[in-house]
Amino acid sequence: MSHNDLVITFYDPILITGASGFIGSKVVETLLASGYKNLRCFVRPSSNLTTLKQMVGSFENSKIDLIEGNLLSPEDCARASDGVSVIFHLAAGMEKTFPGSFMNSVVTTRNLLESTLQQKNFKRFVNVSSFAVYSNFNTKRGGILDESCEVESELVERYEPYVFAKVKQDQLVTQYAKQNNIPCVIVRPAPVYGPGKAEITSRVGIDTFGIFLHLGGSNTIPLTYVDNCAEAVVLAGLKRGVDGEIFNIVDDELPTSRKFLKMYKKNVRHFKSLNIPYAAFYMFCYLWEKYSNWSKGQLPPVFNRRRCSAYWKGNQYSNEKLKSLLGWRPRVGFDEASKRYFEYLKNGRKSP
Amino acid sequence: MIKVGIIGCGKIADQHAEQIQRIRGSEIVGVCDTEELMAKQMHERFPVKAYFSDPTRLLEVSQPHVVHITTPPESHFELAKLCLEAGCNVYVEKPFTLNTEEAEKLIGLAVEKNLKLTAGHNSQFTHVAIRMRKLIQNGFLGGPPVHMESYYCYNFGDPAYAKALLGDRNHWVRRLPGKLLQNIISHGISKIAEFLTNDSPRVIAHGYSSPLLKSIDETGIIDELRVIINDNNNATAYFTFSSQMSPTLHQFRIYGPRNSIIVDDDHQTLIKVNGARYKSYLNQFIPPYIYAKQYLGNSWDNMKKFMKRDFHMDSGMKVLIESFYRSVLGEAPVPISYREILLTAKIMDAIFAQLNSGHACFSEEEIGERKA
Numbered sequence: 001m002s003h004n005d006l007v008i009t010f011y012d013p014i015l016i017t018g019a020s021g022f023i024g025s026k027v028v029e030t031l032l033a034s035g036y037k038n039l040r041c042f043v044r045p046s047s048n049l050t051t052l053k054q055m056v057g058s059f060e061n062s063k064i065d066l067i068e069g070n071l072l073s074p075e076d077c078a079r080a081s082d083g084v085s086v087i088f089h090l091a092a093g094m095e096k097t098f099p100g101s102f103m104n105s106v107v108t109t110r111n112l113l114e115s116t117l118q119q120k121n122f123k124r125f126v127n128v129s130s131f132a133v134y135s136n137f138n139t140k141r142g143g144i145l146d147e148s149c150e151v152e153s154e155l156v157e158r159y160e161p162y163v164f165a166k167v168k169q170d171q172l173v174t175q176y177a178k179q180n181n182i183p184c185v186i187v188r189p190a191p192v193y194g195p196g197k198a199e200i201t202s203r204v205g206i207d208t209f210g211i212f213l214h215l216g217g218s219n220t221i222p223l224t225y226v227d228n229c230a231e232a233v234v235l236a237g238l239k240r241g242v243d244g245e246i247f248n249i250v251d252d253e254l255p256t257s258r259k260f261l262k263m264y265k266k267n268v269r270h271f272k273s274l275n276i277p278y279a280a281f282y283m284f285c286y287l288w289e290k291y292s293n294w295s296k297g298q299l300p301p302v303f304n305r306r307r308c309s310a311y312w313k314g315n316q317y318s319n320e321k322l323k324s325l326l327g328w329r330p331r332v333g334f335d336e337a338s339k340r341y342f343e344y345l346k347n348g349r350k351s352p
Numbered sequence: 353m354i355k356v357g358i359i360g361c362g363k364i365a366d367q368h369a370e371q372i373q374r375i376r377g378s379e380i381v382g383v384c385d386t387e388e389l390m391a392k393q394m395h396e397r398f399p400v401k402a403y404f405s406d407p408t409r410l411l412e413v414s415q416p417h418v419v420h421i422t423t424p425p426e427s428h429f430e431l432a433k434l435c436l437e438a439g440c441n442v443y444v445e446k447p448f449t450l451n452t453e454e455a456e457k458l459i460g461l462a463v464e465k466n467l468k469l470t471a472g473h474n475s476q477f478t479h480v481a482i483r484m485r486k487l488i489q490n491g492f493l494g495g496p497p498v499h500m501e502s503y504y505c506y507n508f509g510d511p512a513y514a515k516a517l518l519g520d521r522n523h524w525v526r527r528l529p530g531k532l533l534q535n536i537i538s539h540g541i542s543k544i545a546e547f548l549t550n551d552s553p554r555v556i557a558h559g560y561s562s563p564l565l566k567s568i569d570e571t572g573i574i575d576e577l578r579v580i581i582n583d584n585n586n587a588t589a590y591f592t593f594s595s596q597m598s599p600t601l602h603q604f605r606i607y608g609p610r611n612s613i614i615v616d617d618d619h620q621t622l623i624k625v626n627g628a629r630y631k632s633y634l635n636q637f638i639p640p641y642i643y644a645k646q647y648l649g650n651s652w653d654n655m656k657k658f659m660k661r662d663f664h665m666d667s668g669m670k671v672l673i674e675s676f677y678r679s680v681l682g683e684a685p686v687p688i689s690y691r692e693i694l695l696t697a698k699i700m701d702a703i704f705a706q707l708n709s710g711h712a713c714f715s716e717e718e719i720g721e722r723k724a
Contacts, residue, residue: 046519070520097363102393156397295661296374
């Protein structure tokens with residue numbers, strides 16, 4: 001990519017929130033490897049900084065500031081974003097409650113956006129959202145899921161705090177960008193895997209009931225390897241002419257759920273799993289949802305039709321927009337990516 | 353129809369709204385949070401008429417009969433006072449206030465204005481807590497309690513709370529006089545306070561930071577607490593708070609002169625411990641059988657309640673809110689006596705005074721002297 005294609009120079013300051021996280025640390029590494037010399041890594045005081053410190057230590061010619069703070073504090077946001085040109089906003093609320101997740105995703109994002117209003121040389125705000133915000137409730141099984149698809153609108157029925165918070169965060173970013181002329185890009189990664197990720201994506205299955213229920217069947221599983229994802233995020237922050245765009249991040253060569261699970265069992269460890277057909281689990285979710293309503297929440301509607309559809313109905317996924325507008329290509333193919341991931345899991349982490 | 357307002361739209365507010373929704377004849381007319389986004393998100397998820405970022409606007413516009421205060425404890429006193437002065441009855445989440453002085457002022461104001469107040473000691477109203485109360489009222493203990501043991505533990509293994517607290521040096525819990533303990537122990541202390549007869553019990557507290565916290569240089573938080581309470585020699589009680597004990601007990605044991613009761617909040621079991629002894633080996637054969645039968649009975653009871661849609665996770669909160677609303681309508685007395693609220697606050701004050709000074713105090717007077 002030539003310099004004319006980029007919104008900033010290699011010396012302009014860049015802020016990365018959630019910089020010690022799974023994707024965030026890889027974004028930092030990608031930026032440094034691409035030659036960016038002036039990074040600000042925003043981390044929580046409780047973050048484990050071992051990996052991040054080791055990694056930034058190998059880029060001696062770059063200026064890398066670690067800023068500890070809380071994005072719920074407008075003062076911390078102002079301090080972190082002072083003079084920056086691009087913000088990669090990866091910090092997210094992972095709490096299990098609606099208010100907790102909302103506060104740590106939406107209120108924090110608002111604070112960060114507010115802080116950008118004071119910046120004179122601000123070029124772009126990259127909001128890292130999630131694939132989970134889409135609804136395929138009214139999409140056919142096997143239909144294409146891309147950026148033009150419907151975002152979940154029935155957030156109470158879907159009953160996922162993370163999805164609720166991410167949808168609201170995207171809405172807030174869009175609204176702020178429009179009202180205040182903030183150049184923004186939203187990226188929505190598919191489930192991200194790679195060394196550092198301990199669990200198998202729930203799109204393959206869940207172990208809530210004591211045994212692993214394989215729910216993905218022959219569905220294509222949307223995945224993105226962490227290196228590929230980080231590159232896409234970085235491009236979304238730097239490439240000229242894409243303000244206001246939304247990009248789904250999903251790799252090529254996607255495996256089926258069955259293949260992925262088989263590979264996992266072969267390469268990491270064997271465990272018992274039960275194959276559940278989509279129709280059967282959909283019926284289970286329907287009954288659970290009805291019971292939840294009837295009992296006035298004695299069992300919360302954690303299993304419901306909208307969630308079942310979003311994760312296990314099965315779609316095809318497109319990354320055409322990412323390729324055509326950002327020139328992104330997944331650098332690590334599935335064979336190599338899965339090899340690295342399974343090796344990581346085998347040598348340390350257990351999943352599911 | 354009881355018109356309800358909620359001030360503070362954080363995690364606990366969701367539980368309140370869910371329970372209020374289940375109570376016939378009540379509606380949430382407004383929610384308020386100084387962070388408007390938080391108020392708005394609650395308004396979007398619950399059938400709530402309006403949302404506000406200013407409590408005075410909530411009181412003026414929505415005119416609730418009852419206000420639930422679900423903010424961090426530092427603001428409980430001012431907000432409850434504001435609501436009482438506006439003519440609203442108030443449900444204050446636990447801990448009721450930061451200290452006894454504030455609690456006394458609020459109760460005085462409520463009495464003066466002929467309004468009702470309650471504290472969020474909802475674990476006093478679980479199915480088993482209600483069963484225990486009935487048994488005691490019917491004389492099961494065979495007289496006033498001799499001794500009580502209350503366990504109210506907290507597991508730091510729950511990452512959400514521990515991370516929020518330990519990772520944030522400015523977390524509001526750190527600003528409370530009793531820090532972490534103040535935000536949690538009132539449930540367990542109120543269980544003891546209910547059965548104390550003396551208004552100024554002697555309190556001996558011993559607290560320290562667990563090896564886990566010390567290992568991460570977190571010595572400002574006390575997460576292990578042992579307390580002895582002496583009700584002027586009428587009854588005694590032990591209170592235990594631990595973040596390290598496993599299982600994480602939430603248990604109350606009350607021992608009478610004839611029989612005793614063990615209530616387990618986690619498993620929703622109530623075990624009647626009969627003081628009678630059986631002859632010879634029968635004392636080893638019969639009581640275990642009786643206990644086994646009781647545990648089975650508890651399990652069956654819980655399942656029956658579940659089948660009848662009467663076994664919600666926060667059932668105690670619903671009963672407390674419902675009872676409070678009945679008292680507001682003049683149909684019943686307040687569900688938690690003001691004496692119990694004050695006594696809980698006094699015992700907590702005594703505990704924190706000792707922990708903060710590093711010395712043991714024994715009575716309310718001594719605490720006053722130390723404060724002076």
